[in-house]
Amino acid sequence: MSEIKRIPHCSHWGAYTLLVKDEQIVGVEPFAHDPAPSPIIHSVPEWANPERRILRPMVRKGWLEKREQSDRRKRGAEKFIPVSWEEATTLVADEIRRVSTTHGNASIFAGSYGWTNSGRLHHASSLLKRMLNLVGGFTRHVDTYSIAAGPVILRHILGSSDACDGQANTLDTIAEHTETLVVFGALSPRTAQTEAGGIGAHRLETYLRKIADRAIRIVHVSPLKDDLPDWVDAEWWPIRPNTDTALMLGLAGEIVKAGRHARDFLARCTSGADQLLGYLDGSADGTRKDATWAAEICGLDAENIRQLAQRLFDTRSMLTVSWSLQRAHHGEQPFWAALGLAAIVGQIGLPGGGVGYGYASLGGVGSPFNLGKSPAISQLTRPIDSFIPVARISDMLLNPGASFTYEGETRTYPDTRLVYWAGGNPYHHHQDLNRLSEAWTRPETIIVQDPMFTATAQRADIVLPATTSIERNDLAGNKRSDFIVAMKQAIKPIGDSLPDFEIFDRIAGKLGVADRFNEGRDEMDWVRHLYEESRKDAADRLGFAMPDFDTFWHDGYARCPVRANHTFLADFRVAPEAHPLKTESGKIVLGSETLASLGYADCPSHPAWVEPAEWLGKSSDASDLHMISHQPVGRLHSQIETGVASASTKRNGREQARLHPADAATRGISDGQTIRIWNARGACLATADVSESVRPGVLVLPTGAWFTPRDESGLEVAGNPNVLTLDIGTSQFGQGCSAHTCLVRAEPHIADQRDAFEEYQERLVALATA
Numbered sequence: 001m002s003e004i005k006r007i008p009h010c011s012h013w014g015a016y017t018l019l020v021k022d023e024q025i026v027g028v029e030p031f032a033h034d035p036a037p038s039p040i041i042h043s044v045p046e047w048a049n050p051e052r053r054i055l056r057p058m059v060r061k062g063w064l065e066k067r068e069q070s071d072r073r074k075r076g077a078e079k080f081i082p083v084s085w086e087e088a089t090t091l092v093a094d095e096i097r098r099v100s101t102t103h104g105n106a107s108i109f110a111g112s113y114g115w116t117n118s119g120r121l122h123h124a125s126s127l128l129k130r131m132l133n134l135v136g137g138f139t140r141h142v143d144t145y146s147i148a149a150g151p152v153i154l155r156h157i158l159g160s161s162d163a164c165d166g167q168a169n170t171l172d173t174i175a176e177h178t179e180t181l182v183v184f185g186a187l188s189p190r191t192a193q194t195e196a197g198g199i200g201a202h203r204l205e206t207y208l209r210k211i212a213d214r215a216i217r218i219v220h221v222s223p224l225k226d227d228l229p230d231w232v233d234a235e236w237w238p239i240r241p242n243t244d245t246a247l248m249l250g251l252a253g254e255i256v257k258a259g260r261h262a263r264d265f266l267a268r269c270t271s272g273a274d275q276l277l278g279y280l281d282g283s284a285d286g287t288r289k290d291a292t293w294a295a296e297i298c299g300l301d302a303e304n305i306r307q308l309a310q311r312l313f314d315t316r317s318m319l320t321v322s323w324s325l326q327r328a329h330h331g332e333q334p335f336w337a338a339l340g341l342a343a344i345v346g347q348i349g350l351p352g353g354g355v356g357y358g359y360a361s362l363g364g365v366g367s368p369f370n371l372g373k374s375p376a377i378s379q380l381t382r383p384i385d386s387f388i389p390v391a392r393i394s395d396m397l398l399n400p401g402a403s404f405t406y407e408g409e410t411r412t413y414p415d416t417r418l419v420y421w422a423g424g425n426p427y428h429h430h431q432d433l434n435r436l437s438e439a440w441t442r443p444e445t446i447i448v449q450d451p452m453f454t455a456t457a458q459r460a461d462i463v464l465p466a467t468t469s470i471e472r473n474d475l476a477g478n479k480r481s482d483f484i485v486a487m488k489q490a491i492k493p494i495g496d497s498l499p500d501f502e503i504f505d506r507i508a509g510k511l512g513v514a515d516r517f518n519e520g521r522d523e524m525d526w527v528r529h530l531y532e533e534s535r536k537d538a539a540d541r542l543g544f545a546m547p548d549f550d551t552f553w554h555d556g557y558a559r560c561p562v563r564a565n566h567t568f569l570a571d572f573r574v575a576p577e578a579h580p581l582k583t584e585s586g587k588i589v590l591g592s593e594t595l596a597s598l599g600y601a602d603c604p605s606h607p608a609w610v611e612p613a614e615w616l617g618k619s620s621d622a623s624d625l626h627m628i629s630h631q632p633v634g635r636l637h638s639q640i641e642t643g644v645a646s647a648s649t650k651r652n653g654r655e656q657a658r659l660h661p662a663d664a665a666t667r668g669i670s671d672g673q674t675i676r677i678w679n680a681r682g683a684c685l686a687t688a689d690v691s692e693s694v695r696p697g698v699l700v701l702p703t704g705a706w707f708t709p710r711d712e713s714g715l716e717v718a719g720n721p722n723v724l725t726l727d728i729g730t731s732q733f734g735q736g737c738s739a740h741t742c743l744v745r746a747e748p749h750i751a752d753q754r755d756a757f758e759e760y761q762e763r764l765v766a767l768a769t770a
Contacts, residue, residue, distance in 0.1 A: 008556030010198040010476035010485035011469065012118045012636050013040040014363075015557065018470065018490045024048075025470070025490060033483070033557075036202040038193035040635060043643025047451070047468040048491055052642065052764075054453050054465035055495030057088035063461035068098075068417070068444035075440065076459040077711075080767055085498070085506065091462055092420075093510030095445050096135060099418040105136040106386040106414040109443075113141055113390055114424025115637055118198040119474030119487050120375040121526045122500040124423030124449060124466065129379040131504045132420075134513040137384035139414050142406070144390055145429050147323045148736030149331035150357060152407055156733075157336060157589040159582030164335070164365075166480040168356030168568040169318065171207035171366035177352025179315035181211065181218045182308070183234070184244050184338065185322025186227035186630075187360045194636045195363040197374065198476030200483030200557065203367045204360050208232055217315075219308060221247065223628060223695040227322075238695035240299040240616050241626045242328050242741055244321075246609045247305070248337035250294020252344045253280040254309035257290055262346020269348070269576050271584070272591020275606040276340050289609075297609065297617060299695075312345050316352050323361040324630065329612035329741040330602060331730035337607040340590050348588070349573025356568065364480025368562035372544065373537035375477045375484060375530035386414055389735035393430060394727055397439035405732045408598055420447045422466070422500065427455035427707045428638040431739055432727035434682050434714065449503060451494075454638070455707035458767055465497040472499040475527055477534065482562045484534060484546075486553055499523065534560070595733065603731035614726060614743040616697050625663060625699040627677070627744045629721035632702035641706055642757070649702075650687070653755035655719030657686035658700040659746065664690045669748055676715075676749040677701065679742070682723030684716035685749055685756075699746060708760045718756035 004026065007018040015031035025045040030037035058080035062070040083091075099107050110132055112125035132138040143151060151161035162168070174181065192204040208229065211218070218234035220227065221244060225236050239247060255261050256277060266273040275284075282288035291305035311317070319342055325334040338355050347353030359366040388396050389406050392413075400415035430436050440446070440459055448460035451468045470490045477484035493499075498506075501523060508517035521529060528549045535558075538544040544561035552558045572579045580586030584594055596605035604610070611618060616626050631637070632655075634645035650656065651672060659669070669675055671690040676683055677699065686701055694700055705718035716723045725742050729735040 007488045007490040008486045009470060009490060010118060010487050011041070011044065012115055012194045012196065012198060013038040014193070014202060015198065015200050015476070015483065015485045016041040016044070018044070020490050023491050031200060034201050036189065036205045038202065040193060040640070040643070040645045043635065043640040043645045044470065046640050046643040047470055048494060049642070050494055052452050053494050054450060054457060054463055054497065056465060057083050057085055057496070058463045059083050059088070059091065060461045063445070070461070072441040072443070075446065075461070080463065085496070088462065088464060089503070089506045089510055092447055092464070093507050095418055095447070096132070096511065099445070100136050103415065103417050105384055106139050107417040108132060108138040109396070109414070109416045109419045110138040110140055111393070111419055111421040111426065112424050113144070113426070114429060115196070115639060116423025117469045117474070117500070118196070118476045119469050120197065120477060120530055121377055121474050121523065122469065122472055123377065124500045126377050126379050127500050127504045128420060128422045130377065131508050131513070131517055133380045133382055134508065134516050135511050137382055137386070139386040139388065139416065141390040142387050143736065145737050146361070147326065147358065148390055149730035149734035150323060150326035150335045150736070152734040152736070153332040153336050154357070156407070156592065156594065157339060157583060163355070163568060164323065164357035166358070166365045166369050167566065169352065169354060170368060170564055170566040171204070171359065172565055173351045173567055174318050175207050175210035175214065177316055178216055178318040180311050180317040181216050182312070182317070182319050183218060183220045183222070183228060184320065184334065185222055185324050187320060188227050189229065189360070190633045191631050192360040192363045195478065195480060197478030197481065198485055199363045199481045200485055202363050204363065207366065217311070223698045224700060225693040237300055237304070240297070240695070241628060241698060242612045242615045243298040243617070244325055245330070245333040245337045245607070246294045246297040247300065248334065248341045249280065249289045249607065249609055250291050250305055251309045251312065252341040253289035253293070254291050254306055255313055255344050256280045257288070258310070260313050261344045265346035265348070266343060269573060270343050270588040270590045272589055272593070272606065273343070275591030279606055279608060316350065317345055317347060318352055319355040320359045321355065321357045323358045324740060326730065327737055327740050329726070329728065329730060329738045330610045331736050331738065332603055332734045333607060333610060339588065340607040343588055343590060349567065349569040351567045354568060362480065364478070367480065368482055368564035369566070370479045370481060371542055371561045371563055373534050374479050375475055375534045377526065377530065388413065389729065391431065391737035392729065392735060393426060394432070394436050394439040397442045404735070406735050407733060408594060416442070417444045418447070419443045419445070421456060422449035425450070425454045425456045425638055427459070428704060428720070429722070430727070431722055431725040431737055432681050433707060433720065433723045435727050449500070451497060453764060458763065464503055465495060466500050466503060467493045467497045471497070473523055473527055475531055477560070482560050484531065484552070484558045484560060486556045501526070598733070600732045603733040612741045613728065613738075614741050619743060623745050624743045625659065625746060626697060627699045627701060627721060627724060627742045629701055629703050629725060629739055629742070632704050635704055638704040638706060641704055652687045653757055654685055654687050654717070655702055655705045656689040657719070657746070658689040658691050658694050660694050660696040660698070661690050661692060662696050664688060667747055669746065674749045675746050677724065677744050677746045679724055679744045681726070682714070682716065684719055684721070684723050686719040699744060705756070706760055708756055708763065710759070717759050
């Protein structure tokens, strides 16, 4: 009788131990040093389920016959033909060589955006780019869907994106020193379950309980009440979506109107403050930005705004701003306006004061951060500098040669002939999926490398099956985690799948660059090398001793050097001349000379309220609902969508769409009923969840349902909100995604009630090979 093996591992939602018997995962145990492990770890065994896996290399029939001359509109409808790995890697290498030789390397788009494997070796996106950099380069993306407009504006006004990358005030200083905490968006364990590159310890709940125990006054500004746990004693301000900027400016304007703004701090530590002050007091445009003005836009009480403005100045005050706020039209503005408000209050650089971004947006933001080198395989040097903003994929494919702007520069979209996507799923995370579907017909060849038969893989020409992390060896670690965790292989590869490193190494061999790609190391050589690089850096630069590799691999983890009790910009506050920021003035920019010279109407030269393209204040139809597509509680994006944690959040086989009882009653919708949600861009089905935890006029539909359109109608049946979202940039400056700027309508759906998973399986059967 075989024994149960205990295999240490890690994923985006945390570290854990896999219990394996006879090549089967029979249990999952949380990491002993994690105070609040995520329940998503119990979905990991679903990775071994072959039902949605890609089991062998495949090529679309039409492309195999005609190559780049094939009918591209048959992607997703035409059967696949199985091929050997030898043939598949030859086809891929030949396509890379053909496109680079005939059209230039900028015509190769290495998409590969998404929450690929958390391992630092088998990181599909990095490996793809490493390989392509050895053969002339590619067009890349910059920033992420999660956070794009925010870092762009912060790099300009603070000199770096540290404040939203996890190096603003750590939460331990907030728990100890803050007296008034204003939460714009979420501060929820729901979103803090996950972290790019894996996480060892989830600490948010620990800090929130300390904050609650100190009876800090918390004002929670969000359309969703449960964006803070119910055990945190917070005042809920159910703001109208996309209007946080107006509230921030109204609060700042009240402080200025009372003459209590921090004149000394503004003079010493900021530039362009006169522009912002002139906007707030109305001298710039004739409209004073105060509580009355903000209340009308935001749908909040003016007197409450006045009282909060006074308290912000009278007490040690901290503003937290979720990443989600900048995923909207003019998303640069809430990040900039929050900084402007904090500067007017004047507590930036004091313990527990100022502003920070992204707390709980990822698990490590606000926790002690890693001071050492995080393990990562190098992408090597880029031979060409061709890129697009991450969310402008459809624009690129539909408009080759057209110009676009980014951070004040004007660039040109390449003529994309080859798309190679590894470790990502744009048919999950991109906006306006019907528009993407049209754009997807433009490239001559699309290669998808993934463990799962996602909607993106279904619409490929060449499909390469990669293993999941539980079928190979790797290690997890990142700058926001205080552990490096061993990711040991738990089971044999499913089907004919191969590890990402081996797939790219084989293709590199066909391209004649394998020796430079692998540097003479195999999988375990690389795992050892990456760990030892981090270990050496910790010792040489920080004097911190980490265990040798063999001890680390045996124990399953190693602690990293971290910084706790961190106050953002403390040194700058004391002596701004001695610690200048990397901005146009060396100070915090509240009025930008650069943006003034650019003259962008959608990104003014100071923080400003600019109406979004779609919002409830502009709608003249009472039938409109503002849709928020936030992160689900039971999975990360679309990963392990059929796992136990994800399945527990569904009803009737579909995602649940939450709406207020008054909105449900007006539309004749009952709790648990299948509803149709639609706008001019598309339509999807979901199950109604009628709840008072959402503001009237708002509908909440989580992201991550596997895109399942009905061929005959285009109706998406699983509940994917991105058939509805708006595919425009946040502004000409930041070009982030605007997913949260979206009006929809909803009604009962009385057509057939087939289960969404059944319909997805029917699609897979239709594409099945011989």
